[in-house]
Amino acid sequence: MRTPSDLDRSATAADTATIAAANLLSAAARSGIPCAPVRDLIGAGDVAAAYAVQERLTAERITAGATIVGRKIGLTSAAVQRQLGVDQPDFGVLFDDMHYNQSTPVPLSRLLQPKVEAEIAFVLAQDLADGPLDDEQVRNAVDYAVAALEIVDSRIACWDITFGDTVADNASSGLFVLGSQRRALDAFDPVSAQMQMSIDGIGVSSGTGAACLGDPLRALAWLASTTREFGQPLRAGQIVLSGALGPMAAIVAPGTVTADITGLGSVTAAFIQE
Known part of the structure; x- marks a missing residue:
């Protein structure tokens, strides 16, 4: 993983835009004040530039002491892909300080514009770095699955x-x-998993495993292949969030979110105002 200083030394005109976009997002995260979109700096559909910004921000987090514990898959819903005009998912990095236990309330002050979605988390028993990465290999690499809530957030205003x-x-x-x-x-x-999610006992989302690229394991296979192409293959022990099984719901006030997933039981997160 390159450090921010390494990136600076090899800066080109494109890198200048990458650095500017990363600085904008980093400042928003530190201040708690959402920023303007970065697409005018890097392009709305320039995938390589977008991941270059993500890589820079990841390097900053690691330099500051964070540890990578896995990956998240996004844009697994066909409807959301159509909304953004893309035909592929995306991925992000999970860090150790992003993980909250069910018993630990989540302070809303930690977030800017939170929304929550129910997902399946896969924990890997084997690396997915070599081989064909076919269905059999990917399935055999999973140690276990567990119900998960992903609290998505955006540093970009509105x-x-x-x-x-x-x-x-x-x-x-x-x-x-x-x-x-x-x-x-x-x-x-x-x-075939069925999901129901509620906030303070009121249903806000429902869906199935099939809503996630047709099969959450298909999403995992896509991620394994894509991260290997980026030179950052999935490793044993890492957590992978599959992508949403149903629509996400905004968190606008303190409350308790619970998702029930058939076969995996429930997962709960309590949000508090500090």
């Missing part, structure tokens, strides 16, 4: 994002919470 904006902004990542029931894939079928 969620005014294109594909380039969200990729640059670490796939609009925020925090995540994992459930307690672990299931091996021989005891759980991700594609």
Whole structure:
């Protein structure tokens, strides 16, 4: 992983735009004040530029002491892909300080514009660095699945994002919470999972595993292939968030979010105002 200083020394005109976009997003994260979209700096659909910004922000986080614990997959819904005019998912990085236990309330002050979505998390028992990365290999690499809540967030004001904006902004990542029931894939079928999510007991989202690229394991296979192409393959022990099983819901006030996923039980996150 290149450091921010390494990136600066090799700066070109394109790198200058990358640095400017990264600085804008980094300042928004530090201040808690959302910024303007970065697409005017790097281009709305320039995938390479967007991931270059994400890589720079990742390097900054690592330099500051954060540890990568996995990846998240985004834009797995066909409807959302159509909305942003893209035909592919994206991915972001999960850091250790993004993980909240169910027993630990999430302070709203930690977030800017939070929304929550229910997902399946896969924890890997094997690297996905070599081989064909076919269905059998990917499935066999999973240690277990667990219910998850991803708290997505955007450093860009009013969620005014294109594909380039969200990729640059670490796939609009925020925090995540994992459930307690672990299931091996021989005891759980991700594609047929049914999901119900509520806020303070009021239903806000529902969906199925099939809503995630047709099969959450297909999303995992896409991620394994894509991260390997980027030279950052998935490793044993890492957590992978599959992508949403249903629509996301905004968190606008303190409250408790609970998602129930058949075969995986429930996962809960309590949001508090400090």
